Amino acid sequence: MVTYTPMIQQYLKIKAEYKDCFLFFRLGDFYEMFFNDALMASKELEITLTSRDGGGEERIPMCGVPYHSAENYIKTLVERGYKIAICEQVEDPKSAKGVVKREVVQLITPGTIMEGTMLDDKENNYLASINESSDGSFTVVYNDLSTGETSLANVKDGWQSVVSELFNRPIREIVIPGDLDERYQTELKERLEVTLSIQEETKIPEGFDSLTEELNESKELMEAYGRMLNYLQKTQRRSLDHLKPVQIIQLKDYMTLDMYSKRNLELSETLLRKGKQGSLLWVLDQTVTAMGGRLLKKWLERPLMNLAGIEKRLEIVEGFMEQFFERESIREALQSVYDLERLAGRVSFGNVNARDLIQLKQSLGKIPEIKEILSQFENNGVHGLGRDIDDLKELYLLLEESIHEDAPLTLKEGGLIKDGYDGRLDDFRYASKNGKKWITELEQKEKQETKIRSLKIGYNRVFGYYIEVTKANLHLLPEGKYERKQTLTNAERFITPELKEKEALILDAEEKSVDLEYQLFLEIREKVKKFIPELQMLAEKVSEIDVLQSFATVSESNDYVRPVFNNSRQVQIEQGRHPVVEKVMKDGSFVPNRVSMHDETDILLITGPNMSGKSTYMRQLALTAIMAQIGCFVPCESANLPVFDQIFTRIGAADDLVSGQSTFMVEMLEAKHAITQATKDSLILLDEIGRGTSTYDGMALAQAIIEHLHEHVHAKTLFSTHYHELTSLADDLDKLKNIHVRAEEYEGKVVFLHQIQEGAADESYGIHVAKLAELPAQLIDRATEILRQLEQKQPDGKTENNQSDETEDDLQMSFFGSAETQKTGKPVKKKNSQLHDELMKIDFMDITPMDAMNILYSLQKKAKES
Template identity: 60%
Template sequence: MASYTPMIQQYLKIKAHYKDAFLFFRLGDFYEMFFDDAVKASKELEITLTSRDGGGADRIPMCGVPHHSAKGYIEQLVQKGYRVAICEQTEDPKQAKGVVKREVVQLITPGTIMETKVVEDNKNNFLTSISSFDNNSAFGLAISDLSTGETRVTLIHGRIDDVLQEIYALEAKEIVVDSDLKELIDKHMWDGVSITLSKENDTDIPEQFQSLVSSIKQQPLVIACGRLLQYLHKTQKRSLDHLQPFVLFETDQFMKIDYYSKRNLELTETVRSKGRKGSLLWLLDETVTAMGGRKLKQWLDQPLIHRGAIEKRFSIVETLLNEYFVRQELRDLLKDVYDLERLVGKVAFGNANARELLQLKKSLAQVPSIVKGLESLNNPYIRELMNTLDPCEDLKLILEQALQENPPISVTEGDLLKDGYNELLDKYRDASRNGKSWIAQLEKQEKEATGIKSLKVGYNRIFGYYIEVTRANLHLLSEGRYERKQTLANAERFITPELKEKEALILEAEEKSIQLEYELFQQIREQVKTYISRLQQLAKLISEIDVYQSFATLSEQRHYTRPCFSEGRELRIINGRHPVVEKVMGSQEYVPNDCMMSEGRELLLITGPNMSGKSTYMRQVALTAILAQIGCFVPADEAVLPIFNQVFTRIGAADDLISGQSTFMVEMLEAKHAIMKATQNSLILFDEIGRGTSTYDGMALAQAIIEYIHNNIGAKTLFSTHYHELTALEMDLPQLKNIHVSAVEENGQVVFLHKLQEGSADKSYGIHVAQLAGLPEQLIKRAEVILTQLEAEKSTESVQQVNELEEREVSVKEQPAQLSLFADSNVTNNDKFTTKQKKVIDLLLLQDIMAMTPLDAMTKLYELQKMLK
């Protein structure tokens, strides 16, 4: 250490406290990085790696970025999951004795970044903290979005996997834990999930945040909140007045949709492209404000399970649906409402500029008209909303009186405030403006006096004001008229005593004006801070109104209907549609389908060919339930639904290559999660479980899963399969019913009708699907030949077994008759059976049941049944 220069020693001392972050070390107009930071940053940011002498034996690796453009580089690093410590000069270099004092003023992390390029407008940027209790059997989970000030906390009983599932569903960007828990989470966190893991051992509530946790009584939750608040306090090192009091929520208050199901149902992003377009959120989002977009996503992440709260949302949506002109007026007004939540965050942080305060003023100007529009609607819930809307008229008046209509982005260059706002500021401005008028008049006079039309009076920061004359016109100047100041290649610059006197007056007025204006602007920003809680409440209500009008707009456009909730367990959907597929199809006609599941009809076994629409049908049932429980109308002619507490899915086949798991392992993990967590009030969707392994293994597992759900869980379940043998379960499981997607064959081509019918499918049409996919004709014909051979072999095997039975019957007849202890002990002697039926029954009697697997037995039973048919 001692061998390094004082500046490098200072760098190393500061870096020792931020080992897991890039240290942006301010040197003049640049942020510099040294040693390993420089090597890594040069690769990540694609900037030049250089070196410098730092006093040691070797030159030190170094790279840097200009301070005025550092924001973009910081965003790049944070987006990649890194942390960036901003180290500023805290004293004037001119007054420094030795090395300029420096200290870290902020630590920017994925969960604390405020910049809108990284933080999406319609998406929360969640930071979470976890604290464990009772030997890691219970966990406190605290959640915050620093950009909006939202905070929440909950207690989760279970394993660390259950907590991580909740965090994955939130799409959180960062988790804060203590040293012990960090190791445990490292082991359980999924590979490929982009979440930054940070450490904070201190859980004491900082004094300035005591009020935020006053309503939280459970000590484990207070500890989780303390960890999160300590982390924010230490990393941000500034005012966080916009943080809202922690809201306690129970995960059981909402429908649980785990990470798997959220992905499989494509609620917020598509499986294939990972993009928003094509997801349910994309379809639903008719909001016109950023706040409304975030609120919509929150509602979609947490559907309600309390009927009264859902019916309240239905009532508001229905009123807005019926009042087209009021709804359109509201939409137009909301378009001029900016992101109040994040504007308030910037005000609290102290980095809101004049343009952003102007956006706040324009937003507040819309509130009275929004209230007036709501007044015309006859709905008690809307009236309740309207009565709590606070237009903050006094704040709007302050901003209206103070701010220019078109202020600059910078707050340190003046021209922010209106004339007349401050008397002293007006005096400085008058002096500056009059001085500049005098300068303009001087230029005009000198042009006339000298006859030099190209003469001009200019200004630069080094020399101040000057008179410039081109070299070609110098002979027109009389001796001694001006004092020479600077010589250029093609001109000379001059000054006069009077010009320098005016310059002093102008520059002094400008400097004082800009300084005073900045101080006044800071005072205005501090005034706005006192309105933070009122503005946050206003933002909450406006975002809700925006979501309600979005639901109403969508429901009108797509012809959705208001669902009802059944008192028992009835599920009845008439002409239901998949909302996203229907929209994507556009002008093509979507084939609707019913779904009927009464109390005695809990499990539907769905068969049918590939591409016939089984998966779409299953998804549309789940999406209909989710839409209903977020308070939106649903794509159906009629819908009666139970209220589900959880939705579980296993749909689609995709290897998890990142974590090295096969399709079949992913299937089993998702199936296990559903089976272990589901209750009678859950909805389960299983699509072709077992297809990732051998036929017999897959069929055995599928049957076992069906039986377990039927006998042990009793949840509403849709189970699609290509194992037609499973349809025989309808005879043994009273609550299971077979349905199938119909298809017809015309001229050797299969036509999918996409219509669900009772009963089971008799063919899979696999070769026809391959033909539709465009496989070579030669390959298709060969497959047909092989299929014919396999079917013939199977048929021949059954015939051989029957022949063997007949031969055995002949042999038995030739033997002496044997007395029977009981009448009609041999069922084949019963006259009510035909000869063919007797043969099948006797064939059944010959089977060695105890030597067969359950799957072999089921397969043989299916063959015998086909022989009888």
Template identity: 65%
Template structure:
């Protein structure tokens, strides 16, 4: 067996503990990667793959490396692709090491535990979660954002589907699970939700973090939280003083949005581009700070159900809305406030620099001005927020007295501490300054004594101080006093006894000065660390203020109105879609009214494609959500209901990862709504049944409408192209027909985008195809076929109760008929019988068409 070198043996031993991570193994000024790590990293990072000898009898080992000083960008690339990176550093001085330098992994960087600002998105949380499953069938999800210290827990009793919906709705980069979680569940987490998996079976709770769990009175919550904390401790290998006490999320206190609804409504990102632009978040985000932007996103993901909380937010927004001048001043102050949450996290984590602390000082200095501006509004809710703005005078004083205004990035090269802060540091600086003055005087003296005008005294780290003389002037130097130190191409460098003596004094002072500055900076950081809870509380208040002023700003810019909330009836006058009207920009958006109450809680919407049915449905959902997060809404007037859940089936998309077709996704989304909705829910169903044959689709659509009407009683908007369903208005007392107006002018359809009562007269599908500029011959042929189809008898919805629950369009006519129609009925009965007996799976497509032609011919004879 080949023998590895001692260094490679050390590498292999460390790598064995971090099999699922890239091991960045420190060698001098580089991080090196070997074997499979090197092959994979070279591919992902697009860097050169090389080889090195592994030892006696060992073949060459694949190898690649990245410079230590620029490793952060390479690590960022790997993390963004869902990988983990173990940082392995030299933990002893190579000069004093006996044998191989001792190395250890000092940090495991994972997608859910990044702290570096260039790896984080300012306006988004970066959650790591843990998932725990218990014998009673319940699940607990624990969330942590390491960059801000936030901790949340959610207890879920609705089964695995509820877990998937909850996880989908949060920006989770990594999830920690037990190795015993079934493989199918692991597959769904990794592939369907695209979350990096990590494993942690130990769930012992560290006494160090006992204070974080004081409000957890359920053993299940404790175990789930422990799993997450154990993993974070194991990977970060340092004290995490910025972690905040765990907050239990009561899911029943928030409007529930399943994964389908969040995706279909495009609350925080668009379906196609997967970006913020074009989403509701994009419209509403008028925040001035990164903290406020993250808070807004959290509010959007969890709208409120408590009416008092909603009204309190609306009161604050109205106060900001009315005080335009004061709000404008407030926004200017907020723009000067940096990300207090993440600054506090970096202070605790130990990766903060002097510039970060200057940002902290600048932000804290704005608190009195922020408080004073807020008090000018004279609104109770805003006065309450002002009272919570506590000015940390001690911290501002400490930072002002200790740090220079424009410090360098590094904290190990000096020039960061103010003169006057520390007497010892001042003495070192004085010695260094006087020494340099002496050097300047010596240079002038040597020029005069040697009569060499170009003589100069310089310094570099290798040779120290030196006197440099060009070779043309060497003959002018006096003998005996100058000692040659270095030879250059055109000059010689010398040292004198007095310069050598002064060099020791200067360099010693400079070295001690730099070391002391670093020590003082660490002391300052530790003093600030004790005040992290104050900073986090301050950040939370500032974030709330920022979101509420942002609501007022967007409401004023877009003419939104404050909604009223009732119990059973919904009325919106001239409602608008907040995103569509913003995208159009030209003011051409057509507003529409909407009314839903106990008597008419289902609206059946008909009208042509492109007429605005989906927009009308979406704008209702978005208006409801905006109201329940405490924002004004896009309309002239609104009486809203506090919905407990919103379900949508709008648009269609194949779920290729799980192998589900468009129609299956459609049915799953409809099923999820029907199974979970209550009479306090909002259901939006768009074109249900279009993914299958006409009769199948119509049957399903009618059955779903009837089921919602008779069993759920939820407020429902149901759009359809099955005009036959409009007859349901006669049999379902709580259903009302409405349609989107379109007019035909000289063969061209004009979409008016106006909602009117009653059913649409036609679909205008061929007109839409004409607008899409399909070939004229094709359009003409389609028109001929349409006329032929419309001349045949159309099926009408059967509203009788069917024992088996399945709608049938082949119900025998029980009404007495005249004798001359009996032969035709007999033929039809025969056709139905033969059709039922056909085994379609045994027929080729051509045979099936022939059979269909034969049966049709029998009916027409």
């Protein structure tokens, strides 16, 4: 560092403390980056890379962004998982004796964003921290800095449960101890795609004790929360007064939805596009406030298990549905309510502007109207929502009296404070706006009093304001009133105490007015800060109103009904529908179905062709249960359900590229998770388990899983399969029931009726599905011939004509005979054991039509060569 210039040495010294951050180093009107930061930033931000002389042997790479437009560049870097250290000049360059003093004033990380343009209005932005206890349990802490919300959960079921818990929320960054297992760190980065940050200090910082009352001095919980608080203090370096007391999440009070279930059921985003549209959240979100949208997502992530809590929500939803016009009035009023949670956060954080406070005032102005509308509902639950709302009239009046309606975004240009709020400011404004008028009036007044018609008031930069009188009229001036200031050839210039007093106001009015407005604004902000707890409480109540009216709105528009709950583990849904598929199919062609599982039925074994709707049928049961337990009406004619404690799903097939696991391994891991974690109060959905391996292996595994669930787990289970042999299990397992999805042949084509009926399916219609996919006709005909010959075989391995094994082999090889053989259909008595072995390995029930075409082509080619 000795060879570098003093400024570069200063940069390197600060950068050494923030090695994992881009250092935005303030130089004049730019944030500059040097060395490796400049190389990386120029690529990530697509900005020009330059260089400068830094005193060393080589020029230093450099790039920069204007400070007034830095927010967009910071947003880009944060969205890509980077951290930014903002280094500002903390000394006036004019008074600096050398290099201007600079300090890092804030760290901006993916989990600590406060700027509104970087945040999704209806999405929380969580920072999480993990603490591992000596007993092997983990404590997970969540914080949304923008709203002040902090919660904590103790996970005792191992590391995979921690990953599932973290997957359940929109987390951008996780704070960990430096000694956390490397395998865990790798999994967090790769599976959850989050930024990891190290924080070792776990002692609760001074001044935050009031936030920890619910932790009951538990050492493990205090350390976990302390890690989070220390990281927030280290990165933000400003007021955190808006942080709410930490709340403990009692996981046993909520339905467990592991990462597989949340993904497979597409609760908040779709599997394919990773977007909201097409998810259950997309269907249910009729909220009109940002905070309501966030609360809805939280409810969806954690469905209730407390029946009283569920019924309370359902009762309010029913009340909203009963009075359409009042509900629409509520929706209209809520549209004028801004994001109170994040406004409170910005007040505390010190980055609130005058327009934010105007939004806050306008929001508070709507609260009395909302209370009045709620009082008009006959439903006691809805009526009670408005009973305890504090409209914060005192805060409203403060903002109404002080902040100008058309205040600018910046705080140091004036125009923030209303006239009449502060006498000093009014004087400054009067002097600034009416200075010339006042001077003119004073001049007329002095002329009248002195009878000097040539008297005039002038101004210059050296002497300021003055009264000028010609020497011929000096004798007319009253004695003692005027103080001589300057003598000219033919005139004298004077000043009076009154003019001297006003001169200071006039000359400094504009500057002092702006400075005073800024100081008054800071004072108002401090006054508003005292209302933060009440604002946060108000935000919670408004959010709840918004979510419940949203449930009522979507339930009425989609013809949902109120579910009924039972304690006898019965599932009885009449004319049930899939809420998302139904909405996508706007033509009303969705076919509703019944789900019936009495206390004596634990497993429904579902058979039927591909594309018939088995997966949709399974998913719609799970989504109906989730909707019911978050307090929403459900898509059916009637629903009688138990309260499920967990939902497990194995639907769809996809390789886990992150962990390098095959489709079959993923299938087995998800099945194992369900089998080992489920209770009799759980719901399990297993779709075609075993299809990822050979036919006999798959069938054996599927049967063993069904038997284990039947004998040991007793959870309500929907199990779909193409292994028709499994339908015979209904003869031996008394709590298993066969159902199938109807399909009919019509003029050589299959028609899917999408109707569930009792009993097993008689065909799989695989070749018909291949026809629908418009595979070549020659291929379809050949597959039909192969299927016919395969179906001639009996389970004991003999053909219908009881031919010998050798003849059977020859028949098998006839599939690959000469062109003449293929035309006549007569077998060629030619043996080829290699081709025979390859054919016998093919699982025709578990390959796609295109796979079949490729296999047939390959085998035919080998047959011709042999």
